[in-house]
Amino acid sequence: MRRTPVIKTPGCALLLLTLAWLTATSCRAQFYPPIFYPPFGYPRPHQPPPDxxxxxxxxxxxxxxxxxxxxxxxxxxxxxxxxxxxxxxxxxxxxxxxxxxxxxxxxxxxxxxxxxxxxxxxxxxxxxxxxxxxxxxxxxxxxxxxxxxxxxxxxxxxxxxxxxxxxxxxxxxxxxxxxxxxxxxxxxxxxxxxxxxxxxxxxxxxxxxxxxxx
Known part of the structure; x- marks a missing residue:
């Protein structure tokens, strides 16, 4: 029977967590216009000069x-x-x-x-x-x-x-x-x-x- 590989080092676990976080971030970013900057802060809309x-x-x-x-x-x-x-x-x-x-x-x-x-x-x-x-x-x-x-x-x-x-x-x-x-x-x-x-x-x-x- 084939065994599932087990991650034994903390470095590999950290790497996988980082990749998962970046993937989730890119998925979230597609729902915001380019003028928003998640997840580094709250969404901030662009504000043109008042008309x-x-x-x-x-x-x-x-x-x-x-x-x-x-x-x-x-x-x-x-x-x-x-x-x-x-x-x-x-x-x-x-x-x-x-x-x-x-x-x-x-x-x-x-x-x-x-x-x-x-x-x-x-x-x-x-x-x-x-x-x-x-x-x-x-x-x-x-x-x-x-x-x-x-x-x-x-x-x-x-x-x-x-x-x-x-x-x-x-x-x-x-x-x-x-x-x-x-x-x-x-x-x-x-x-x-x-x-x-x-x-x-x-x-x-x-x-x-x-x-x-x-």
């Missing part, structure tokens, strides 16, 4: 530049418009509510502020996440310097007058996430009315850059 879009509340600032594409009465049209603003947004997939505050102007012709709510749509699909489509309803006090068209002839009525009123606007825009903490405001279109000047219905088209606070 502001993943924070519960996103706070940031932005700057925009563009122009008025239509406004009446003339010549109150075709002027350059710029804006800077602050915002706070509750982040989630789907609809994201937000509050927006901005100061706008173009020198002496137009200046004032706008404030109001915004709703942005953030897609759930990873490939579409960099895009955000938003709609805002803004209003605020504005001042406009305006003089009637007198065909180049100086008259007392040609002296610019200051008109003060409330601007109410509906805004539609698209943001593209570039890299934390920067977004590109690809385009923003606004249409509204200015109560301080009869017949004034400004429409603007702007683009800009957004910065998220860490």
């Amino acid at each position: 502001p879009r993943d924070a519960p509340v996103e706070i940031g600032t932005y700057g925009m530049l563009g122009g008025a594409i239509e406004d009446t009465p003339p010549p109150h049209s075709g002027y350059t418009v710029g804006a800077i603003g602050l915002y706070a947004q509750w982040n989630r997939y789907g609809l994201c509510p937000r509050v927006d505050l901005r100061i706008q102007g173009n020198g002496n012709q137009l200046h004032g502020y706008l404030v109001g709510p915004r709703v942005a749509y953030q897609p759930r699909r990873e490939s579409m996440r960099p895009l955000r489509l938003y709609v805002e309803a803004l209003f605020g006090k504005n001042e406009v310097s305006y003089s009637p068209d007198t065909s180049g002839i100086y008259t007392p009525s040609a002296v610019p007058k200051e008109y003060v009123g409330v601007t109410r606007s509906i805004v539609i825009g698209l943001d593209l996430h570039l890299a934390a903490p920067i977004d590109w405001r690809v385009v923003e279109f606004s249409k509204g009315d200015f109560t301080g000047l009869h017949g004034s219905y400004p429409q603007t088209l702007q683009t800009g850059i957004l910065f998220h606070f860490p």
